[in-house]
Amino acid sequence: MSTHDAGAAKDARRDRSDWGTRELELLYDAVRDELSVYNGIGAYGISDEAIRTLAWAVTSRIDCAFDVAWSPDWVTEGHPHLWRDDVGWHALCNECLQERPPMLSEDDVATWFDAHVTESHGRQSTR
Ligand SMILES: [Zn+2]
Known part of the structure; x- marks a missing residue:
């Protein structure tokens, strides 16, 4: 069994930091996102809570x-991972895995990434 007890599956709306590592958080997010996309494509009608529980189980x-x-x-080296969800645009630095909390536009999170690269990695963004 993983570091997570089975009872935790009941509350799949867990805080993202509960996974213990950033990689597992990203895996959980990726599994959840993929299940959501295929739930939409297939019109399966699986609830968001069930999607989160299934993503938790797979992760x-x-x-x-x-x-x-x-x-x-899938991300060009030196570029951020950018995506949009219900709460806005996100950016993830693929080097240190720092993520920008959601912003309103793709341009805003891309601008954050450029500043992040300069401040945290001591060079200009090549994006
Ligand atoms: Zn970084």
Whole structure:
């Protein structure tokens, strides 16, 4: 069993920091997002709570048997991982895994990333 007890599945609306590592948080988010997308495509009608519970179960199972490492191969090196959800635009630095809390526009989070690279990594963004 993972570091998470089975009872925790009941409250899948967990705080993202509960996973213990940033990589597992990102894995959970990725699994949840993928389930949500396919739930929409297939019109399966699975509730958000069930999606979160299923994402928790899959992430926990992976956590039991695999070392999870962030590997954003779909993002060009030196660029942030940008995405949008119900609360706004997010940016994730693929180097240090710092994430910007949601903002209103893609331009805003991209601007944050440029400043973050300068402040935290001591160079200009190549985005
Ligand atoms: Zn960074």
